[in-house]
Amino acid sequence: AGEINSMADFFSFFSSNIETPSSTAHEIDCLTANIVKSHRETCQYRVEELQALRWKVFSREEVLAYQSKSVEEMWQRCAYRLTDSIQYVVEFAKRIDGFLELSQNDQIVLLKGGSLEVVLVRMCRSFNPDNGTVFFEGKFGGTEIFKSLGCNDLIASIFEFSQSLCALHLSEQEVALFTAVVLLNPERACLQEKEKVARLHSHVDVTFKNTLQRSHRDTVLSKLSQKTLQLKSLCSLHIDRLRLFLELRPLLAHSLFPPLYHELFTDGPDAPLE
Numbered sequence: 001a002g003e004i005n006s007m008a009d010f011f012s013f014f015s016s017n018i019e020t021p022s023s024t025a026h027e028i029d030c031l032t033a034n035i036v037k038s039h040r041e042t043c044q045y046r047v048e049e050l051q052a053l054r055w056k057v058f059s060r061e062e063v064l065a066y067q068s069k070s071v072e073e074m075w076q077r078c079a080y081r082l083t084d085s086i087q088y089v090v091e092f093a094k095r096i097d098g099f100l101e102l103s104q105n106d107q108i109v110l111l112k113g114g115s116l117e118v119v120l121v122r123m124c125r126s127f128n129p130d131n132g133t134v135f136f137e138g139k140f141g142g143t144e145i146f147k148s149l150g151c152n153d154l155i156a157s158i159f160e161f162s163q164s165l166c167a168l169h170l171s172e173q174e175v176a177l178f179t180a181v182v183l184l185n186p187e188r189a190c191l192q193e194k195e196k197v198a199r200l201h202s203h204v205d206v207t208f209k210n211t212l213q214r215s216h217r218d219t220v221l222s223k224l225s226q227k228t229l230q231l232k233s234l235c236s237l238h239i240d241r242l243r244l245f246l247e248l249r250p251l252l253a254h255s256l257f258p259p260l261y262h263e264l265f266t267d268g269p270d271a272p273l274e
């Protein structure tokens with residue numbers, strides 16, 4: 001142990017031995033309120049809006065029209081839609097207390113690694129489990145409208161994932177906390193201040209677990225950890241398919257996709273998120 005021969009030693013000894021105080025119940029309640037508020041402000045469509053639109057299902061003709069579109073056009077439409085949703089996730093992240101205090105690099109690492117995962121979790125709110133349809137370009141359609149993408153396995157897995165997530169009947173508060181936990185993942189590669197992200201993550205994780213336990217939904221907790229693994233593989237499958245698509249069309253890539261989509265999902269030269 002360091003000898004205390006001077007005031008400097010005393011302060012260095014003393015400061016290195018203060019336990020970082022575990023967050024108080026008050027801090028946790030503030031964080032919960034902040035995350036739920038941030039989600040509500042950036043969720044893109046409210047659940048009530050999406051449910052009120054469920055009756056709007058694509059007609060046979062509209063389905064055929066989608067199926068006769070080129071691969072390029074369908075990829076472009078999905079990329080634009082996803083980029084739209086990702087912008088809202090970026091805004092959600094920026095409103096989480098502590099996120100903007102992370103280094104710019106770490107903010108980008110967390111968004112590159114987690115934004116699509118958060119979109120796919122949020123997307124389950126626009127999924128109708130009764131007829132297996134998702135809200136896309138103004139109406140509800142099944143996997144058949146994405147046929148010309150040429151990724152039926154990816155689409156099928158995304159729909160299955162949405163179906164299984166719907167079965168958990170997550171409340172908006174649970175979606176807010178779960179997506180914050182997914183986003184603030186300290187295990188993302190290349191984080192500069194891993195401990196800082198880990199502290200933020202643990203605060204949200206504790207909050208999320210407390211919320212579920214208080215509402216006697218502990219079983220959901222065990223299912224969600226398995227969902228997180230599925231989410232990881234789903235997103236890497238999505239990104240692999242995108243890369244495959246882009247590699248076959250190097251010229252199209254830049255003209256076809258919005259810049260943010262490109263920055264997040266290809267390893268092109270990194271540019272800071274606007």
Ligand SMILES: CCS(=O)(=O)c1ccc([C@@H](NC(=O)Cc2ccccc2)C(=O)Nc2ccc(C(O)(C(F)(F)F)C(F)(F)F)cc2)cc1
Binds near residue numbers: 085136
């Ligand atoms: C994610 C947040 S939320 O639940 O609020 C929310 C849900 C659905 C959409 C939906 N909004 C539109 O369509 C916009 C609009 C409306 C009217 C005319 C034209 C345009 C939308 O974007 N769906 C949608 C489904 C599926 C996809 C897949 O790419 C994926 F992989 F994500 F699931 C696809 F592969 F299934 F296509 C990608 C996108 C937006 C937000």
